[in-house]
Amino acid sequence: xIANPVPSAPVAIEVLHALGRVPSDACGALVRKHPDGTVAxxxxxxxxxxxxxxxxxxxxxxxxxxxxxxxxxxxxxxxxLFAMCRRDHMPLGETLVARGxxxxxVLHRALLRHTCEAxxxxxxxxxxxxxxxxxxxxxxxxxxxxxxxxxxTGVRAIAxxxxxxxxxxxxxxxxxxxxxxxxxxxxxxxxxxxxxxHCEGLDMVAxxxxxxxxxxxxxxxxxxxxxxxxxxxxxxxCASWIEHDVLFVLLCGxxxxxxxxxxxxxxxxxxx
Amino acid sequence: xxxxxxxxxxxxxxxxxxWVDIRTGSVVEQRPARSEPFVAPALDAAIxxxxxxxRPPRMVLLSDRxxxxxxxxxxxxxxxxxxxxxxxxxxxxxxxxVRALLEAERx
Numbered sequence: 269x270i271a272n273p274v275p276s277a278p279v280a281i282e283v284l285h286a287l288g289r290v291p292s293d294a295c296g297a298l299v300r301k302h303p304d305g306t307v308a309x310x311x312x313x314x315x316x317x318x319x320x321x322x323x324x325x326x327x328x329x330x331x332x333x334x335x336x337x338x339x340x341x342x343x344x345x346x347x348x349l350f351a352m353c354r355r356d357h358m359p360l361g362e363t364l365v366a367r368g369x370x371x372x373x374v375l376h377r378a379l380l381r382h383t384c385e386a387x388x389x390x391x392x393x394x395x396x397x398x399x400x401x402x403x404x405x406x407x408x409x410x411x412x413x414x415x416x417x418x419x420x421t422g423v424r425a426i427a428x429x430x431x432x433x434x435x436x437x438x439x440x441x442x443x444x445x446x447x448x449x450x451x452x453x454x455x456x457x458x459x460x461x462x463x464x465x466h467c468e469g470l471d472m473v474a475x476x477x478x479x480x481x482x483x484x485x486x487x488x489x490x491x492x493x494x495x496x497x498x499x500x501x502x503x504x505x506c507a508s509w510i511e512h513d514v515l516f517v518l519l520c521g522x523x524x525x526x527x528x529x530x531x532x533x534x535x536x537x538x539x540x
Numbered sequence: 541x542x543x544x545x546x547x548x549x550x551x552x553x554x555x556x557x558x559w560v561d562i563r564t565g566s567v568v569e570q571r572p573a574r575s576e577p578f579v580a581p582a583l584d585a586a587i588x589x590x591x592x593x594x595r596p597p598r599m600v601l602l603s604d605r606x607x608x609x610x611x612x613x614x615x616x617x618x619x620x621x622x623x624x625x626x627x628x629x630x631x632x633x634x635x636x637x638v639r640a641l642l643e644a645e646r647x
Contacts, residue, residue, distance in 0.1 A: 485589050485599070492578070492585045493603040499596040506596075527632060530600055534607075534631045 278460050279391045280424035283311075284472060286398045287416045292316045296402035300395040308395035311387060317413040321383045323390035330360075330382050337378045338370050345369070361412050372411060380414050384422035391423075415468040417450070417475070420461045424453065428462070435463035435514050442536065448519040452479045454510070459483060462514060475517075482508035482517050495538040498529055505529040511539045543621070543645045544571040550641065551634050553625040555606065558583055562590050563618040578606075579624065586610045586622040593617065600635055607631050609638045614646065 286298055290313050299310045302324075309323035331346040349369075353360045361379065364370045370378075414422075425432035435451035443449035443465045450464040459479055467475060478501075485497045486508055496509045505526040507518040520529045541549070547557040548571045556579050558570035565587050570579075589595065590610060597617075601608040609623040621642060625634045 481592075481595065484592070485595070488585050488588045489601050492582050492601075493605075494585075494601040494608065495604065496602040498600040498602070500598040501596050526598070527636065530635055531632050533602060534627070 278424065278455070278458065279388050279427065280420045280460050281458060282391045283387055283423050284416065284420045284461070284476075286311070287313070287316075287318070287419070288473065289398075290316065290400060294400075294402060295404065296400055298398045299401050300390060300393065300398055302393075302395055308393045309386065309390035310401075311383075311390070312408075314408055314413060317408075317410070317415060318383060318419045319408040319413045320379075321386040321390065323386045323393065325393060326386040326389040328382070328385065330378065333378045333382050334364075334370065334375075337381070338374050341369060359409070362409060376412060379412055380418060380422050383414060384419060384426060387419065387423050388426045416472045417461070417464045417467045417470065420472065421450075421464050424460055424462050428453070431514070432462050434512075435516075436465070438511065438514075438516065439463055439465040442516075442518060442532075444520075444532075446520070446522065450475060450479070450517050452483070452515040452517070454483065454513045454515055459515070478506065478519075479515060479517060482506065483515050486510050486515065496533045496536065498526070498533055500526045507533045509536075509538045542571075543641060544569060546641055546645075547623055547638060548572065551623070551625060551637050553628050553630065553634055555579065555624045555626060556583075557621070557623045560587050560590075560620050560622055561618055562587050562620055565591075568619070582606075582608060582624055583622055586620065590620045598639075602627070602631075607634060609635055611638065611642060613642070 290298065293315055295314045297310045297312050300308045302308050311321040312319040331343060331350065334346060335341050335343060349363060350360055353363055361375050365372050365375055431453065439449045439451060448466045448470060450467050451462045453460040453462040482497065489497050496507055498505065498507045503521055503525065505520045507529050509516050544557040548554050556570055556575045559568040560583055561568050567583050586608060589599065590612060597612040599610045605627055607625050607627055611621045613619045613621065623638045
């Protein structure tokens with residue numbers, strides 16, 4: 269048993285805690301069981317990345333989401349392909365891409381959505397704490413697995429899609445291609461990752477620590493009318509600000525990172 | 541010329557430059573000695589921000605009208621330089637000048 273679900277905590281935090289206890293190089297499944305011993309669902313993890321999630325009470329199939337995301341696909345087409353992949357032991361996703369039926373980004377989005385929606389169901393179930401079941405094979409295509417940052421923000425977006433979409437739009441406005449940005453929902457007593465851009469490869473624990481510092485600084489700075497706080501963290505520079513109770517953090521590296529970020533922040537308008 | 545005097549003399553938009561002690565929570569020295577009413581709470585806020593030893597040694601806070609440059613000194617982590625300047629198009633220059641003057645003093 270590696271984590272006790274906390275019913276009052278947001279689902280995203282529960283997922284984050286569960287993933288945080290999995291060894292970074294491990295391969296296996298985080299499993300929850302019903303009181304009668306049957307499996308309620310599981311989250312498959314390889315080398316710190318989430319590959320798939322399932323829940324007995326999650327009603328949608330991946331094919332439903334694929335048709336949703338890619339309107340040129342039909343259920344009949346997918347069912348036929350699914351049967352063929354099953355018979356010939358071929359991976360469905362890669363086969364769809366190889367045949368030009370779907371692009372890799374759309375497949376990635378559909379798989380992430382399926383995983384996040386299944387996790388949202390699984391965490392809410394009356395079931396046992398997460399148990400780690402290791403296995404030895406690494407089988408998922410890395411492009412079709414998800415970082416904890418993608419999964420946690422994806423799960424949170426299910427609970428608050430409008431806020432997550434606004435946060436994502438704001439990040440898209442300000443985060444440059446060589447920068448990382450994330451948004452944290454400031455709920456009472458807990459900070460919940462809401463959206464991220466270019467943070468897929470970053471350590472969630474380090475980002476969480478950064479968010480806590482940024483939030484503490486902004487809480488003080490706000491009392492004297494400060495809108496944006498910038499900090500130099502070795503080779504990295506960090507800017508943070510709050511809009512509508514969402515904390516935004518922007519990270520920038522490279523030469524003169526701090527000076528560049530000061531210039532960028534001074535040109536920004538923070539919406540109260 | 542002390543560092544605080546050098547900062548107020550060389551940075552056109554400087555409103556105040558001060559040394560604060562985050563251990564005692566006090567302003568050790570400031571130039572000019574008398575300043576606008578917003579300065580005292582701004583120095584208190586800088587002390588509060590830097591009170592945690594885990595805070596980065598160099599920070600810049602931007603408000604609509606001012607830029608607050610806060611920098612811990614290497615030789616005494618409890619001693620923090622706070623410089624508040626009016627916001628202007630030369631904001632980046634002011635931030636760099638504070639750093640350069642502090643480094644020149646260390647050398």
